[in-house]
Amino acid sequence: MLWYKAWLETRSRFLVSLATLTIFSSIFFHHALYISCLNTLPCPEKITRSERVSEFHRLLFINQQYVVIMWILAVVLLGMGGMVREKALGTSSLTLTLPVSRARLMRVRVATGVFQAIALGVVPWLAVLIISSRARMPISVAQVGFYMLLLVGGGLVYFAMAVLVSSLVSGEYTAPALAFGAILLGAMLFDNWLRRFNVWRLVTGDFSIDRNTFLLSKHLPWPGILASLCAAALMLLASVIAVQRKEF
Amino acid sequence: MTNEFVILTHRLTKSYGHCEAVRELDLSIGRNRITAFLGRNGAGKSTTIKMLLGLIRPTAGSGEVLGRQITDAEQNRKMRKRVAYVAEDKPLYGYMTVEQTIDFARSFYSDWRMDVEKKLLLDFELPANRKVKSLSKGMRTKLALLLAFARRPDLLILDESSEGLDPVGIEYLLRTLVSCSAEGVSIFFSSHQIAEVERVADHICILEKGSLLMDASVDQLRQSYRRIDIVFSASPPEHDFRISGVESIKTDGHQMRVFASRNAEAVVERAQELSAVSVEIAPVGLRDVFLETVGEN
Numbered sequence: 124m125l126w127y128k129a130w131l132e133t134r135s136r137f138l139v140s141l142a143t144l145t146i147f148s149s150i151f152f153h154h155a156l157y158i159s160c161l162n163t164l165p166c167p168e169k170i171t172r173s174e175r176v177s178e179f180h181r182l183l184f185i186n187q188q189y190v191v192i193m194w195i196l197a198v199v200l201l202g203m204g205g206m207v208r209e210k211a212l213g214t215s216s217l218t219l220t221l222p223v224s225r226a227r228l229m230r231v232r233v234a235t236g237v238f239q240a241i242a243l244g245v246v247p248w249l250a251v252l253i254i255s256s257r258a259r260m261p262i263s264v265a266q267v268g269f270y271m272l273l274l275v276g277g278g279l280v281y282f283a284m285a286v287l288v289s290s291l292v293s294g295e296y297t298a299p300a301l302a303f304g305a306i307l308l309g310a311m312l313f314d315n316w317l318r319r320f321n322v323w324r325l326v327t328g329d330f331s332i333d334r335n336t337f338l339l340s341k342h343l344p345w346p347g348i349l350a351s352l353c354a355a356a357l358m359l360l361a362s363v364i365a366v367q368r369k370e371f
Numbered sequence: 372m373t374n375e376f377v378i379l380t381h382r383l384t385k386s387y388g389h390c391e392a393v394r395e396l397d398l399s400i401g402r403n404r405i406t407a408f409l410g411r412n413g414a415g416k417s418t419t420i421k422m423l424l425g426l427i428r429p430t431a432g433s434g435e436v437l438g439r440q441i442t443d444a445e446q447n448r449k450m451r452k453r454v455a456y457v458a459e460d461k462p463l464y465g466y467m468t469v470e471q472t473i474d475f476a477r478s479f480y481s482d483w484r485m486d487v488e489k490k491l492l493l494d495f496e497l498p499a500n501r502k503v504k505s506l507s508k509g510m511r512t513k514l515a516l517l518l519a520f521a522r523r524p525d526l527l528i529l530d531e532s533s534e535g536l537d538p539v540g541i542e543y544l545l546r547t548l549v550s551c552s553a554e555g556v557s558i559f560f561s562s563h564q565i566a567e568v569e570r571v572a573d574h575i576c577i578l579e580k581g582s583l584l585m586d587a588s589v590d591q592l593r594q595s596y597r598r599i600d601i602v603f604s605a606s607p608p609e610h611d612f613r614i615s616g617v618e619s620i621k622t623d624g625h626q627m628r629v630f631a632s633r634n635a636e637a638v639v640e641r642a643q644e645l646s647a648v649s650v651e652i653a654p655v656g657l658r659d660v661f662l663e664t665v666g667e668n
Contacts, residue, residue: 124478133469217462220424221479222452224444367444370427 125228129235133201137239140197148190148247152254153339155182180337183251183262184328187270190247191327194274195281198240199302202285205232208364211293215371229363233286240282246274269339270328276348277326281306283355283362290362290369322351374438377402377526378423385418386420392418394581395432400559400574405552407568408561409661410578416561417459419578424456437525447472452480455519459530459561461511461550465504469497469514476518488521494543497573508535527551529560533567545571567659575657579665592652596655597635598628601627602648612641620661630655630663 156179206228209215218228248267255262285302292298313321323331325347331339378400385511400406410416421427423436425447437453438584439446455621463472477483492499495513503511512535519527527548533541541564548571552558562568568575575592577585581604601607607627609620616634622629625648635652642650656662 124475127471128464128467128475131464131471212465213460213464214462214464216421216424216456216458216460217464219426219455220451220454220458222448223479224448313443371421 125223125231126235129232132204133235136197136200137243140193140200140243144190144193144197144243144247145250147193148289149250149254150186151182151186151189152251155179155186156255156258156260160184167281177335177337179260180266183266183270184332184337186251188327190244190270191323192367193280195306197243198236198278198282198286199299199306201236201239202282202302203287203289205229205286205300206295206368206371208295208298210371211261211295212267219371225367226363229366233359233362236282236286238278240279241275244271244278263338266339269331269343271361272343272348273328273331274328277322277351280351280355280358283358285360287358287365290365303328310315320347320350322347325351376400376435377433378436378559379626380419380423380434381432381644382394382417383422383434384430385422385432391581392420393429395402396578396581396583398576399586400557400576402557403552403555404574404654405548405558405560405572406574406576407572407576409563409565409568410561410577411665412563414578415531416578418581420456420528421527422563424451424454424523434510449627453524453525454528454638455522455524456528457515457519457530457532459534461508461515463511463514465502468500470499471608472503472514473518473521477521480522482523484521484523488517491517491520492612495540509537509540512536513540516544516547520551524556527556527558527560529562531562532560533562533564541567556602564663565656569657570576575660577661577664584664585660592657592660593654595633595635596644596660597631597638597657598630598653598659599635599638600627600649600651600653601629601642603645604626604648608645611645614638614641619666630659 142244146261147285158178160176173351206218206225219225250265252262252267285299286307288302289298292301293351310323318324323345328339330344330347331342333340376399378398380396380398383393383396383398384391396415396419398419408416409418418427422429423434423441425441428442434441436450439450441447441450465572467475473488477488491497491513495510495517497510497514498515503514506514506601512532516532519529519586522560533544536544545567548558548560560572569589571587574588575585576583578610605625607622607625609622611628612620612629614634614637616631617629617638618632619630621630622628631638639652
């Protein structure tokens, strides 16, 4: 039932985010089909087929940028809550007097959040896949899979950071404000001084895109994804330790 | 730790900076008793309960609940399986319905009493499908009590449990506490309602500024505590009555009121020796005992 509790706590945030991301991606994809003239609409004759395909892939790449922004917003909001917030709301004494360890409470919360983050990364792109096949303009499953993996594999560190912040700060607005502030600051600092390690560029596919064809390269950036996942794991471990040590 | 005590603490202390919320507390709460935990606001009652349940860590000292160390996370978790707790602010998840809350709580206890759950749902007239956040304070209290009573705990810890209940609800609660005790559940409860405490408790612990001032059975209190009103023809010789067992002396003109925790007979004898005009001895209620004990301190 801890799973059920975690689901009830986050379901409205999750469902709103899922609907927003899916609807946005679907509309954007329709728009991409239209302006790249790859659907049934008439198109200026001067544009070649290969140029149109390239434009279409460029628009898919842009879609990923928007999806990443919305996905980060969503996972940070999903990472909010938890025991520290429950303390502020007064329900922590109910949760913590259940015969359940604090580590298990955190595990369930994190696992629920990770599943939801994965769903938020996968479902909008699945919608794009379905729409593309219905429009008889199927896009490469490998390309879509690449985008999904970059988003979820590289981006879980944002969720982990939100969980860590919410395990240290109790304010309803302070915690998300701090998390978003840290993301912005991190993106700016890394972009200026440690561009190769910028998670934002990893997740959006900026490191992997071919600027001529706008297709993602065949090789996944495994070192970057693994480093990002390791950082996420460390942050989540720190969150568990913080909650175990905290007094309620 | 013997099987005799459900709660046992040794020099249990909790400090926040320089402020000692609980100071070297030695508690021994007997099994199968209804023990009232009394004290003024800020006396350290809730802090003590939170330490017992592992919500906060003691600064010093040790404690055991149902034979398990409170500071050991795993032992504390196992202990919480046998302890039901109703917190002062009756915390419940506002986003759940009454039914979901009960289902949620039930899932953690294999020996959940469905018969008690159904009976209390009916008796408390709780709306199963209504969200907890839309319930009144009294209804929330009733739901919190249902969650505690529907289990089969060895120890029931209640912190200001009657707050928010109407007189009918309070009556029901008190009767339920007595019947739970008769079934072998040990009860440890804090309350500011002395009349309620006097009706159900068979043991009293009074806490003041984090220290235990009194640990006695209600029968013992009734037998030994006395108020002696003495009238003299001249100013009362107050210093002559400062003997063992006298807790407080108040004088008003030629009248003197002595509050004794024992040795009331010696006070009466002393008054007669000093040619008192009149001497009246009367038993005292728990309210007076509490006020005198806390007030004197």
